[in-house]
Amino acid sequence: MAVETISRVLPAAVGRPRVLIVGGGFAGVTVAQQLERLLSRGAAEIHLVSQENYFLFQPMLPEVAGGSIEAHHILGPLRQLCPRTTVTVGQARSIDLERKTLSVSHGPREAETIIPYDMLVLAVGSVTNFSELTGMAQHALGLKTVGDALYLRNHVIAMLEEADVETDPTRRHELLTFIVVGGGFSGVETVAQVNDFVREAARHYHRINPAEIRVMLLHALDRILPELTEGLARVAHRHLERRGVEVWVNRALQAVTEREAILDKNESVPTCTLVATIGAATNPLVASLGVEKDQRGRVVVTPELEVLGQNGVWALGDCAAVPNKASGALAPPTAQFAQREGKLVAKNVVAAIRGGRKAAFSYPGLGQFVSLGRRSAVAEIVRFKFSGFLAWFLWRTVYLSKLPTAARKTRVALDWTLDLLFGRDITQLPLARGERIGRAHFEPGDTIVRQGEIGNQFYVITEGEVEVIRLGEDGTEVVINQLGVGEYFGEVALLRAARRNATVRAKTDVNVLTLGRDDFSLLARSWSSLREQLQAAAEARSDGSDATGVPR
């Protein structure tokens, strides 16, 4: 098979423009849904690229971490939400603004598909970056994906399990202290949920005394919830304290280890659980894009949300610096604004297709809710302020109404009801299969690595023999090497981020161990004697199979 079959190029949409939306969050999904509403089938092909096959209702992540909503119920399958949109699930790798193409990699072998577009909508959101504080990247738990929420819930249960059999009081302190960093919306909702969950779950552990449990909210500024008025923030603050949360304001986190959080003023708090709701950073796809960005790495757009200097390219949501005419400031990175921006971008895309006039973004915002755990919340809607049960009831009603699909509305409503009736669940949902290093078996003649592919695995042969083959442009094959038990291949493409430059084929029955790209690169870069050994092996051969992704 020749090299060019590796990347597939999607044919252009025939007789109608292709609108390509990158990102399946609030912003991207709203654009797709509105375009489906505004345009007839023949008027445009709507194509959405997303890393996951679902839309995540992000504002309810703390509820999932706290176990009061099932993870599945806040996920909406993209294909069901946007039935007329063509959905491609994969990782958007790079955009060629000149040729108007997007490169996407997908599937277990990271096959590449090139998608040509006529119009492009960037809605890729932000990513989390914990590297600014010592030890954060290693030990802080995030809360940005469903995986994070499930992991946090399991982690809290693991701490209770371990404390239940631990006899050393110092270690019990570490295990039973739970810290959330960041006193914004997300931090406050998270600490409320973690607090409810851990205190309720702990009742089932015979050997844990409730007084041993410590839940803390750490905030660097002088009051929590800076997004709300001071009075309402104070109500929330007091409410958390009544529930048993220690709220520390004006305190900065300086470092994290496996067993403690190190604060300013030379203080350290023993803990094995630190959840960070801070640290938003630029999405790498946006970072690598040659367009104007603001100092926080967000794409600069016109009032109509078109990317500066790029006709037919829009950006919105958390990855864009969106000027809001109504407030005179930039729009905040919330779901509410992302949805409004999505509606406007859809209208402006239609205007661009039909030749109409584009509108500028202007939205005053409707108000904000913060859930404080069971049956309590604070809310600020237009100029009205609520707290307690009424606010909580409003919060639920609004969120339920915003959940995608009737199935989800019903399921979440039932989750809440059952939660009230039966209490929370303390089962640890298993998240990963035990094995991290992969294994694979090949029959004689099977291709293991294909020349031209994007490499994503490193291989060690545990049984059998393989041939390393160079394919010529004309389809000829030259065997350039043979490898046996204990030998390895596939490292060069990973280390140099190059494509496979040779094919590796099984000569006999072959068993291999596989190690993923990220894992392998991390090890090979950090472990000096391993790196030297890989380099020495590379230099021992010089048959021109440089950068091949196979041993030289």
Added chain:
Amino acid sequence: MAVETISRVLPAAVGRPRVLIVGGGFAGVTVAQQLERLLSRGAAEIHLVSQENYFLFQPMLPEVAGGSIEAHHILGPLRQLCPRTTVTVGQARSIDLERKTLSVSHGPREAETIIPYDMLVLAVGSVTNFSELTGMAQHALGLKTVGDALYLRNHVIAMLEEADVETDPTRRHELLTFIVVGGGFSGVETVAQVNDFVREAARHYHRINPAEIRVMLLHALDRILPELTEGLARVAHRHLERRGVEVWVNRALQAVTEREAILDKNESVPTCTLVATIGAATNPLVASLGVEKDQRGRVVVTPELEVLGQNGVWALGDCAAVPNKASGALAPPTAQFAQREGKLVAKNVVAAIRGGRKAAFSYPGLGQFVSLGRRSAVAEIVRFKFSGFLAWFLWRTVYLSKLPTAARKTRVALDWTLDLLFGRDITQLPLARGERIGRAHFEPGDTIVRQGEIGNQFYVITEGEVEVIRLGEDGTEVVINQLGVGEYFGEVALLRAARRNATVRAKTDVNVLTLGRDDFSLLARSWSSLREQLQAAAEARSDGSDATGVPR
């Protein structure tokens, strides 16, 4: 800190015997629940050791894989099911029958607790062993844990996603063929669920034609469901075929690769999904135990379910060869029998405590159900046979009644109802966090590895310096080595399965990469140049720090 603090020994129960149950499945949980019922608080301490903190309602795993029941809903928290039992979550590592102790390891650092017992109940079940067929261990998917069920469901969705963007017809065949191996109860229920799920989910994929989907059941004997009468098995067979499942009988699987299943008669079927419901093997805890076992590795027990020659030690469920007086044969490895055996063992334990007479196991069995997917099943109850909707309704009713706790009964009943109303969900639930290689940060003075611990990590230093310290019996410390960036430690304890023989402490701020025991051992054993390099480094030093778990 001295070495002896590493293993904790649980004090013996004061003034009452400790009954220690190992295993939290149907058998173990029934024993605990019955003992709670039969014995007053003062009469015995009931202690249960389980690898998970939940009981798994195993017969419904195929429903979870098929997405018609939420994973959480078939899990029952052990502490809620057995409120008077002390539950320790951890891995039972070894039993000392002479000293009457069980060693359990638990928590992220695999701390060890020794639990002394007066009576022991072994209910550890069986494990899966795929190593008998070429390529099975590498490529077959199992269905024994909740993790397996979620993984299978996600895998099926990943195949649909990939097929949706694939243009090569050969690759599409591989992606859209789903094979289940084994035509027993579990295989039939699994293939029915996979078939329903994949055919329903595929409707949402614009670029998949339903005719491309192939679902197969592969069975080595001449008819499926050998546990049922021939007539009823034929009904099930025909029903599966009507639903679009290809049922292949008398066909043996010979090997599996990433892209095909290789059968006898030189035939191969292209597929990326092979689910194996075969391959039960002896639990390692039982395998290492010095008691009499039958040729299938099950513990031989008396009619009263006491382990042969071991007074006060019982065995039941899948790990034991249980003679059934009612049938004159061994009891089958089903949930129904495990529960009955559990009741008997509880009674006999009470008899042993109080000095009463022990009873022999005798149970004719009530009947069996096989669910065939939506609204259909076959059943054989006493001598009555049912099929179709009635059987399915009975199946549900019986299973619902057997589910632990009212919360679960309600939730599963609702799951089924919502499933009928709204159809299945095609969201891929994220199972693992991306990172496989761990990272950790330590502050100066922090202990990274502790002498005497069971080692479960290998470390590479990416920043900072550490000291390797040998602790004397009297608490003195001798620094035997210093290590810096790019150097590694912790390998020897892993390679030799020994305890840490030295302490490693951070001298400065230290960042490390960590690799788990299994991953590291697999790599170090298989990759010959890595192994040689580790050995050479070991020989270059000879200061007596042999078998330390730190570099020599």
